Amino acid sequence: MSENPTDYAGYRALRDGAGVYRRPDHGVVVLTGDDRLHVLDRVLSKGSDFTDPDTAREAVIVTADGAPLALVLHVELDDASVLLALTPLDAGALAARVREIATGTPDAGDTAVTEPALAGIAVEGPAAWRVAAEFLDFDVSGLVLGAVERAAHAELPAAGFEPRIVRTGTTGEYGYLLLVDAASADAVHELVHRLAAPHGGAPVATDELWRAQAEVASPLYGTGFDGLSTAEADVSWLIDFARIGAFDGSDAIAAPPEPGRRLTPLLLGASARVRGGEAVTAGDAGDRVGTLVAASIPVDGNRIAYAVIEDPFHAPGLALAVDGEAGSLPAATVALPLLVTRSTTERIG
Numbered sequence: 001m002s003e004n005p006t007d008y009a010g011y012r013a014l015r016d017g018a019g020v021y022r023r024p025d026h027g028v029v030v031l032t033g034d035d036r037l038h039v040l041d042r043v044l045s046k047g048s049d050f051t052d053p054d055t056a057r058e059a060v061i062v063t064a065d066g067a068p069l070a071l072v073l074h075v076e077l078d079d080a081s082v083l084l085a086l087t088p089l090d091a092g093a094l095a096a097r098v099r100e101i102a103t104g105t106p107d108a109g110d111t112a113v114t115e116p117a118l119a120g121i122a123v124e125g126p127a128a129w130r131v132a133a134e135f136l137d138f139d140v141s142g143l144v145l146g147a148v149e150r151a152a153h154a155e156l157p158a159a160g161f162e163p164r165i166v167r168t169g170t171t172g173e174y175g176y177l178l179l180v181d182a183a184s185a186d187a188v189h190e191l192v193h194r195l196a197a198p199h200g201g202a203p204v205a206t207d208e209l210w211r212a213q214a215e216v217a218s219p220l221y222g223t224g225f226d227g228l229s230t231a232e233a234d235v236s237w238l239i240d241f242a243r244i245g246a247f248d249g250s251d252a253i254a255a256p257p258e259p260g261r262r263l264t265p266l267l268l269g270a271s272a273r274v275r276g277g278e279a280v281t282a283g284d285a286g287d288r289v290g291t292l293v294a295a296s297i298p299v300d301g302n303r304i305a306y307a308v309i310e311d312p313f314h315a316p317g318l319a320l321a322v323d324g325e326a327g328s329l330p331a332a333t334v335a336l337p338l339l340v341t342r343s344t345t346e347r348i349g
């Protein structure tokens with residue numbers, strides 16, 4: 001993609017209209033059976049004792065030794081629990097981990113774990129609710145954050161998985177996800193594009209999406225965990241340490257997390273050329289205090305980057321440097337969110 005800021009129509013749609021994109025396929029797992037919540041309770045970092053049908057939430061799945069495997073969206077239906085991986089993951093890794101836990105759950109009972117071909121079409125932005133309204137037979141303002149409803153539209157497929165619309169997002173704007181059969185994903189994607197077009201709609205490229213996510217402290221959707229611990233990735237807020245009963249791998253996670261390295265946002269100049277793996281340094285001596293993970297496209301005169309930085313250098317407002325292609329480049333830690341999104345100030349309807 002060009003790095004001319006005027007070309008970023010998808011990013012502008014996310015911030016000013018309705019950006020449309022297909023959620024990356026990092027893995028989908030469905031649990032069925034009357035006993036599935038017993039398994040789910042050991043799979044997710046949040047307890048499942050009081051999970052209601054037609055709701056959605058984000059949680060973390062960790063390995064047996066407590067390392068984060070994936071950030072997932074848990075969509076609870078009347079007769080099934082859908083887990084949609086939100087972070088990059090090796091093919092089959094999500095299903096393998098869920099099956100491993102299910103096998104070790106004494107009261108798994110009739111729980112079945114499958115990998116259906118489902119896809120997610122997302123629309124996010126201050127006007128996204130106008131698109132979502134086309135798939136509901138009630139006032140769109142009634143679809144609250146984390147709610148799940150059957151999607152209704154004449155052009156949605158009648159066969160296969162019954163489409164659902166989920167109120168969820170990744171950019172700090174109004175967000176909605178259509179969960180559909182993978183076989184119909186292309187047609188639904190095109191339908192959402194057509195419905196979004198009158199409302200400032202545009203397709204969103206991967207780097208445009210990550211810029212918007214990075215601005216609101218959500219870089220993991222694009223970068224994944226890549227060896228970070230739950231504390232380093234700063235996802236401890238997604239772990240219910242006070243829950244009843246443990247989840248698989250929780251014994252290896254410190255509560256509260258110990259001070260140390262953290263995934264930290266940095267601001268760099270728009271012309272800075274940096275890439276993952278480069279050193280982050282502090283002081284005149286250039287002491288290494290961290291490692292760059294990823295950097296965004298330039299928007300509004302800056303790039304936002306994320307680095308794993310040692311304590312105490314991840315505090316906001318510190319002047320640091322990144323060893324980029326052109327030598328040492330100035331950078332500064334920053335508090336997020338980077339902007340006030342329109343969706344926080346404009347009402348639905």
